[in-house]
Amino acid sequence: MSLEGAVAVHRFGLGARPGEIDRAGRNPRNWLLTQLDIAADQPVPLDGGSFRTGGELVVEMLQYQREQAMARRSGTGGDPVKAFFKTRVKLFTDELAARYALGFSTDRPFAERLVWFWSNHFVVSAQNPRATTLVGAFEREAIRPNITGKFEDMALAAICHPAMLLYLDNAQSVGPNSIAGTRFGKGRNENLGRELMELYTLGVDGGYTQADVIAMANILTGWSLNPAGQNNGFAFYENRHEPGDVTLRGRTYPPTLEGGIQSIRDLANDPATARHIATKLAVHFIADDPPAESVARLEKTFIQTRGDLRALAQTIVEDPAAWQSGNKMRTPVEYVTAGYRLLGLPRGDNTDKQVQGALAAARLMGQTPLAPPAPKGWPDTADAWSGPDAVLTRIEWAKRVGQSMPAGFDSGAIAESGLGPLLTPATRTVMARAASQSDALAFLISSPEFQRR
């Protein structure tokens, strides 16, 4: 079994499915890059139905709000958004189950890891009740089609998606001097304008001022929802848009949708953005504190290709530093995913329940899937995930997984197939001396080499 095959599967993939290290080992780099030749897979609802588009969800949501408003006027309704969230919570749990069922079983785990990476960059968190029902559509529509495209196109798709406009409060942002602003006394909301620059493009040290935040917020005034669902739920309202040219970081944009789109494209291709994205990719794929030359190489690729995400993925795969295995601690979601892939789960009936069980475990370890507490997304370094309680919870989960295996399994064979050359002598020894097969499996899943990738 080849060491590089194992690294490809663990570092770049999502952990080894049975036989996967052998398949990857024949030509590890090729195995990774051919996964990017077609668009990312789309998750399929576990109950066999189909998911709604962002536009359909906007129509439903607004419809529901109108009904609730009428009910409230007649004295029977509650908070409409909250009620909507409650009645539609299944939409989200179905999306969640389908997304992770795909992650647990996909044979294109590198493509899927990139989807997860970018969804944790352009964050829409299900923790925000206005966005919860749209989180799945956001990833399916704004992220998955773009993982091998241009960064600027992904950025635009993300910013214009109704999920993002709701999540960062832009749907209600009105230019104070626009027609709607002067007539109804409505105003601007800075949230999306700020996070677009701080988190999604330039980075916090990327060179912008509070005046730029206000300029960006002005540019985004009137970017809101399409109640008819056309244009996938996005609409630009000129009567809510702040009038007059806007100067953002020295460039002037006309007060039109096209002007706004151009400003986002410019931000997306800024050298500060290249640096920011290069650093995040290197931290994700190489080390918590990646070598400067690895970051520089990615930065160069970003600038030369104007943010071609496939070229960036290739640059990482070709970087020898990315093949030093074992220095990235798995996040809780990555950890339970690797555990399920190791054991070929979910299996048999009640797939949905098995998937939900893994996600509940990740929550106990500190990570609520697709619901980070802030638009910065989940942290990507070991210190965030290796506190005493988090580590003990991982061990408790490993123990429970071991106990829940059907009798007659061979933990030694699982270890060889799942980690291969990454398995350490210490883990082999403690497994060999374990009191039971289930304890041996629990040691394997708790082992330092399995906690890392």
Place this chain on the structure above:
Amino acid sequence: MTTRRSILKSMTAAGALSLWDAPFRYAFASVPTERRFVMVILRGALDGLAAVPPHGDKDYASVRGQLAISNSHDIDGFFGLHPALTNVKAMVDAKEAAVFHNICSPYRDRSHFDGQNVLETGGAGPHILQDGWLNRALVPMGLADGTHALAVAQTPPLLLSGRAQATSWMPASLPAPDEDFLERLRGLYANDPHLLGALNSAIDMQRAAANAMDDPSVKPGMGGAGYGNLAPLFQGAGKLLAAADGPRVAVLDAGGWDTHFNEGAGEGQLSRRLQALDAALDALKTSLGPAWSKTAVVMATEFGRTAHPNGSGGTDHGTGGAAFLLGGAVKGGAVHAEWTGLSPSALQDGRDQPPRTDLRALFKGVLAEHMGVSSGALQSAVFPDSGSVAPLRQLIRA
């Protein structure tokens, strides 16, 4: 200040050992102080003008517009507390809570993440220091042995991370593995100091929690930052802190303050969150029992919010805001603020509450008066680059 610890030290130095000295010394070795310090991080930027409305300010109602609160609990005829903060009000009345206004860390931009970095590292700007100020204070407090500083979290936040050891605890919900299994796992982690340290610390804390939590009123369950009920976490922390050999320093996280949208005034989103926090503080007080009288709790946020409402019935990121000091050890009862009003010229950049007091002055004052940290340690180790920031005085009852 002469502490029992320093008396003991001088006795030992004088060779004054006697039969009773051994157990006496043992007790001191494991419990260096009776005092408890709790830090609550309000992540997301709490709206200080909502939590502590200056209802007597002539511009308050007009500046706040739809967010103006008409039914606050009055404190001094000028400042009040949000109507949801009934337990905090009772603490103010009992002179067990002090409130600070126009206060802020030295951070002047408006990024949550950099703001929290400054709040937690205690640096003059973001990413200047790599570890948390409370971690750096553990050595001068004599609490750096890994069992006396507790984060109620799966993983300690930056505030408590660094070279000194700390532990973390959350209510358990998966069955704990048996001791033999954990012992073997320690062997497997022998070459991995990171995982080994985390495992050892967790085992110790679970044992302590199992002893402290035989009270069925403590309900395990989810309660991470940003999620509903904070009370079980605060109650659990109180029980651990109350134990004779338990932690003396604790950090709690309470998120959910980033109210860009539909913030509400006397009722609404922010009100519900403040109510949850208020109930959690009461749970902390109750579960501490007699130890409440030896406790000081600081609640601080990364920055305040805009004075005026934004276009969505909320507020955007600002600068100055409010902070709280609560506990039976606190000399409370008043609002402390260098108040300059809410007129456009008084506001920072014409929009935010001005930062008139540095949060580090509050932190330094509490560490000095309550936890006995020397001014030398405060200046050199805990808050380097804070020379011009004098500690606030008269915070703690003698």
